[in-house]
Amino acid sequence: xxxxxxxxxxxxxxxxxxxxxxxxxxxxxxxxxxxxxxxxxxxxxxxxxxxxxxxxxxxxxxxxxxxxxxxxxxxxxxxxxxxxxxxxxxxxxxxxxxxxxxxxxxxxxxxxxxxxxxxxxxxxxxxxxxxxxxxxxxxxxxxxxxxxxx
Numbered sequence: 842x843x844x845x846x847x848x849x850x851x852x853x854x855x856x857x858x859x860x861x862x863x864x865x866x867x868x869x870x871x872x873x874x875x876x877x878x879x880x881x882x883x884x885x886x887x888x889x890x891x892x893x894x895x896x897x898x899x900x901x902x903x904x905x906x907x908x909x910x911x912x913x914x915x916x917x918x919x920x921x922x923x924x925x926x927x928x929x930x931x932x933x934x935x936x937x938x939x940x941x942x943x944x945x946x947x948x949x950x951x952x953x954x955x956x957x958x959x960x961x962x963x964x965x966x967x968x969x970x971x972x973x974x975x976x977x978x979x980x981x982x983x984x985x986x987x988x989x990x991x
Contacts, residue, residue: 842912844871846936849889849914852876859947863889863913865897865906865930872909873897889913890921894928904991906930915942918949919956927991 848862859877866872875892879885890913898904909930915937917925925933943950951964960967982988 842914842934842936844874845889845912845914848874848876852889857881858887860945861889861914863893863911865893865909865911867901867906867909872900886920888918888921890917891924894924898928904928910934915939915947918947919952 842864845862845864848864849860850862852858852862853860857876857878858880861877863875864871864873873893873896875889875894875896877889878887878892890911893911893913894906897906897909901909906928907930911925911930911933913921913933913935916935916939917933918939939949942948955963958964960969
């Protein structure tokens with residue numbers, strides 16, 4: 842956790858992005874690190890946890906973080922939490938709480954609130970289109986005998 846916090850501080854001082862750092866560890870050793878690179882890479886998905894998860898998966902040659910632990914300087918946002926669940930680490934440790942991040946201008950509570958809103962009425966409306974045609978990729982997937990489940 843101290844390394845994740847140090848990465849967050851270094852990231853702010855270096856001007857690379859927001860005050861967030863993350864570390865993925867396995868068997869007591871660091872596999873990958875990440876910092877928030879949203880503004881330096883013009884990538885809204887480049888949160889510290891996302892960067893660390895991507896790097897760890899590359900380093901481990903796997904799309905899941907089985908047996909790994911994620912240490913993040915702050916409680917994960919909804920996007921990162923979703924990625925964490927898909928990556929399936931054994932445990933997540935976080936330092937600061939979401940409320941602490943909100944106090945520094947990083948408030949994601951409005952995103953959590955959007956989950957309860959009907960898709961078409963969301964802040965960014967989500968509208969179904971070509972729903973029947975969009976089922977074909979799933980049919981194709983189910984027909985594929987060598988698919989890799991995840």
